[in-house]
Amino acid sequence: MASKLIAPSMLAADFGNLQRDTEMVNNSDADWFHIDVMDGHFVPNISYGMPVIQAIKKHATKPLDVHLMIEKPERYIEEFAKVGADIITVHHESTVHLHRTLTQIEDAGCKAGVVLNLTTPVSVLEDILPKCYMVLLMSINPGFGGQKFEDITYNRVKKLRKMITEQGLNTRIEIDGGVTNKNIKKLVEAGADVFVAGSHVFKSTNQTETIKELKTLANS
Numbered sequence: 379m380a381s382k383l384i385a386p387s388m389l390a391a392d393f394g395n396l397q398r399d400t401e402m403v404n405n406s407d408a409d410w411f412h413i414d415v416m417d418g419h420f421v422p423n424i425s426y427g428m429p430v431i432q433a434i435k436k437h438a439t440k441p442l443d444v445h446l447m448i449e450k451p452e453r454y455i456e457e458f459a460k461v462g463a464d465i466i467t468v469h470h471e472s473t474v475h476l477h478r479t480l481t482q483i484e485d486a487g488c489k490a491g492v493v494l495n496l497t498t499p500v501s502v503l504e505d506i507l508p509k510c511y512m513v514l515l516m517s518i519n520p521g522f523g524g525q526k527f528e529d530i531t532y533n534r535v536k537k538l539r540k541m542i543t544e545q546g547l548n549t550r551i552e553i554d555g556g557v558t559n560k561n562i563k564k565l566v567e568a569g570a571d572v573f574v575a576g577s578h579v580f581k582s583t584n585q586t587e588t589i590k591e592l593k594t595l596a597n598s
């Protein structure tokens with residue numbers, strides 16, 4: 379099995395010190411930057427858009443994993459690719475023609491993934507799985523950092539991993555929301571392999587060490 383990846387969520391970074399926090403991630407054991415884009419419609423919060431992503435990209439030495447929590451994401455795929463997205467994930471619940479949107483992401487030169495809200499059945503992915511580089515399972519209701527991890531996620535990961543294995547695929551499963559050193563190991567055991575961590579990393583006193591601990595726990 380490929381190594382397990384850590385993607386610190388820049389939503390929890392200090393926006394007044396974005397270059398500093400970007401460099402912290404560069405110099406840590408983290409694998410990707412997780413970038414949360416929220417539009418105030420699909421989720422009840424507004425985060426940031428293209429100019430901020432461009433600013434992070436300018437200093438980042440690792441891939442940008444861009445999670446679009448926006449309605450009709452197909453309107454903006456090319457622009458997100460242009461400002462530096464490497465992976466783009468869109469919510470199943472946000473786009474009517476999911477297959478077309480994933481093709482659009484691929485045509486823009488990015489890896490494509492699908493996100494499911496906390497209680498959207500994983501079975502909706504059955505036919506789209508072969509086209510997914512990754513599936514992101516929300517382990518909270520999307521919109522805000524710092525929320526409590528929902529335990530129903532473990533079973534959802536198991537079901538999805540079984541579906542991926544049955545189809546003979548190697549799709550990555552990313553978990554987003556409330557990931558900490560207390561639940562990461564159990565998530566790996568369930569079959570997840572990419573972990574977004576915002577508050578747990580950026581609110582800790584030694585961020586580099588916190589990332590290192592998550593990476594070690596996930597890969598041990």
Ligand SMILES: O=C(CO)[C@H](O)[C@H](O)COP(=O)(O)O
Nearest residue numbers: 520521523524555556576577
């Ligand atoms: O998608 C998100 C919110 O919708 C964030 O990525 C998520 O909340 C991560 O933050 P934390 O680790 O603080 O829970």
